[in-house]
Amino acid sequence: MSQALDTPSPPAAPSAPAEDPAVLAARYGLTVSGARPTLPAYVGQLWQRRHFITAFATAKLTSQYSQAKLGQVWQVATPLLNAAVYYFIFGVLMGTKRNVPDYVPFLVTGVFVWTFTQSSVMAGTRAISGSLGLVRALHFPRASLPISYCLQQLQQLLFSMCALFVILLCFGVPPALSWVLVIPALTLQFTFNTGLALVMARMGAKTPDIAQLMPFLLRTWMYVSGVMWSIDKMLSGKDLPHIVLVLLQANPAAIYIDLMRFALIDSFHASQLPPHVWLWATGWALLSGVGGFIYFWKAEETYGRG
Numbered sequence: 162m163s164q165a166l167d168t169p170s171p172p173a174a175p176s177a178p179a180e181d182p183a184v185l186a187a188r189y190g191l192t193v194s195g196a197r198p199t200l201p202a203y204v205g206q207l208w209q210r211r212h213f214i215t216a217f218a219t220a221k222l223t224s225q226y227s228q229a230k231l232g233q234v235w236q237v238a239t240p241l242l243n244a245a246v247y248y249f250i251f252g253v254l255m256g257t258k259r260n261v262p263d264y265v266p267f268l269v270t271g272v273f274v275w276t277f278t279q280s281s282v283m284a285g286t287r288a289i290s291g292s293l294g295l296v297r298a299l300h301f302p303r304a305s306l307p308i309s310y311c312l313q314q315l316q317q318l319l320f321s322m323c324a325l326f327v328i329l330l331c332f333g334v335p336p337a338l339s340w341v342l343v344i345p346a347l348t349l350q351f352t353f354n355t356g357l358a359l360v361m362a363r364m365g366a367k368t369p370d371i372a373q374l375m376p377f378l379l380r381t382w383m384y385v386s387g388v389m390w391s392i393d394k395m396l397s398g399k400d401l402p403h404i405v406l407v408l409l410q411a412n413p414a415a416i417y418i419d420l421m422r423f424a425l426i427d428s429f430h431a432s433q434l435p436p437h438v439w440l441w442a443t444g445w446a447l448l449s450g451v452g453g454f455i456y457f458w459k460a461e462e463t464y465g466r467g
Contacts, residue, residue, distance in 0.1 A: 196462055197458070197459075197461040197462045198461070200455070200458060203302055203304070203458055203461070206301075206302045207302050207304060207305060207308070210301060210302065210305055213301070213305065214305050214308055214309045214312065215309075215312065217305070217309040218309040218310070218312035218313040218316060219313075219316065221309070221310070221313045222236075222313045222316050222317060225313075236317050236320045236321065237320055237321050237323070237324045239276075240269075240272050240273050240276045240321055241269070241324065243272055243276070244268055244269045244272040244273075247268060247272065247388070247389045248264075248265065248268055250389075251268075251389040251390060252264055252268065252389075257389060257390045260391065260394045260395075261390070261391050261394060262428040262429075263332060263333075263334060263426050263428045263429075265328065265332050266325075266328060266329050266332050266334050266425070266426050267391070267422060267426060267429065268388075268389060269325055269328050270325060270418070270421050270422050270425055270426065271386075271387065271388040271389065271418050271422070272388060273318065273321050273322070273325055274318075274350070274417055274418045274421045275383055275386060275388045275414060275418060276318070276321075277314055277315070277317075277318045277350065277354065278350065278353075278354050278357075278414055278417070279379050279383070280314045280317070281310070281311045281314045281354035281355070281357070281358050282354070282357055282358060282361055282375065282379060283372075283375060283376075283379070284307070284310035284311070284313070284314060284358065285307040285310060285311065285357065285358025285359065285360075285361040285362045285365070286358075286361040286362065286364070286365040286371060286372045286375055287365060287372055288306040288307040288310050288358065288362040288365070289303060289306060289307075289362050289363075289365060289366035289464050289465070290365050290366050290369040290372070292306055293465055296464055296465035297465045302461070303362075303457075303461055303464045303465075304359060304454065304457055304458065304461075306362065307355070307358040307359050307361075307362040307457070308355055308358075308359075310358060311351065311354050311355040311358050314354070315347070315351050318347075322343075325425075329425060329426070334425070334426055334427060334428075335427065337427060339423070339424050339425075339427075340424060340425060341424075342420070342423070342424035343421065343424050343425065346417060346420040346421055346424055346442070347421075349417065349420075349442045349443060349445075349446040350417040350442075350446070352446040352447075352449070352450040353413055353417070353445050353446045353449045353450065354449075355449075355450060355453070356446075356448075356449030356450040356451070356452060356453030356454060357449050357453060358453070359453035359454055359456065359457035360449075360452075360453045360456055360457065361375070362457060363456060363457050363460050366460075366463075366464050367460075367463075382414060383414075385409065385412060385415075386412055386414040386415040386418060387415045387418060387419070388418065391433070392409055392410075392415060392419075393432075393433040396409070410435035410436070411435070411441060413441075413442075413445040413449075415435075416435060416438060416441050416442050416445065417442060419433065419434050419435070419438065420434070420438060420439075420442060
């Protein structure tokens with residue numbers, strides 16, 4: 162009896178080594194939640210949601226003035242009122258209109274085109290930080306938000322363009338074949354605005370306070386972009402450093418404004434455009450559009466966290 166109790170138990174069989182979790186996850190097709198997809202896959206996801214982006218932009222545009230009695234009239238009235246204020250201050254009080262033919266069409270075109278860029282940048286700055294509920298509740302490529310906001314601003318500009326055409330006709334600017342140039346000019350500007358909005362969306366998601374700083378930066382940018390005055394006329398005969406002239410001529414906002422004026426106003430001649438203006442416009446659009454998209458994509462997995 163004691164011998165049976167004292168008999169040692171056989172040694173336990175060695176356990177199999179645990180399999181690497183990464184290998185196990187790959188075997189069953191599991192991925193990290195919220196991981197950043199590859200750039201081609203990300204582009205594909207955005208294309209699959211193109212209808213959502215368009216519908217979201219249209220819905221935001223429709224609801225923007227839903228509480229106002231005049232409703233969508235404010236889409237056109239707001240930039241027109243801004244143009245009226247600038248006309249009184251810069252055109253009448255400062256006498257800028259004396260040096261610029263067709264000053265009212267010149268000014269209104271500049272205001273409308275600048276408003277497109279300004280609104281796109283401001284909307285992009287708040288695209289992620291102002292939509293955290295949507296970002297945290299649903300899984301979708303976050304670039305959909307700043308792109309849809311820029312598309313909303315483009316739709317609003319197209320409404321304003323109808324009023325702009327009426328203003329041009331009322332002030333004696335006849336329709337011309339050059340009006341077709343509005344299409345490539347707006348396409349390049351939309352690409353530039355979207356890239357800039359993507360950059361600001363990532364910065365605004367990390368530092369929401371940047372939205373409070375942007376109005377001051379945008380106002381400064383507006384004053385050096387020739388919205389209310391002709392850069393060509395103001396710089397004529399001025400002995401300025403060459404670098405200042407280059408910066409003013411290479412200013413992307415001024416380039417897109419001048420392209421629209423050249424397309425629409427017959428008194429705005431090609432000699433008033435910066436050298437190689439279409440190359441500048443295309444270069445800015447590619448740099449901002451492609452660079453801004455990649456910059457935003459690199460932080461895809463961080464949006465809505467923290």
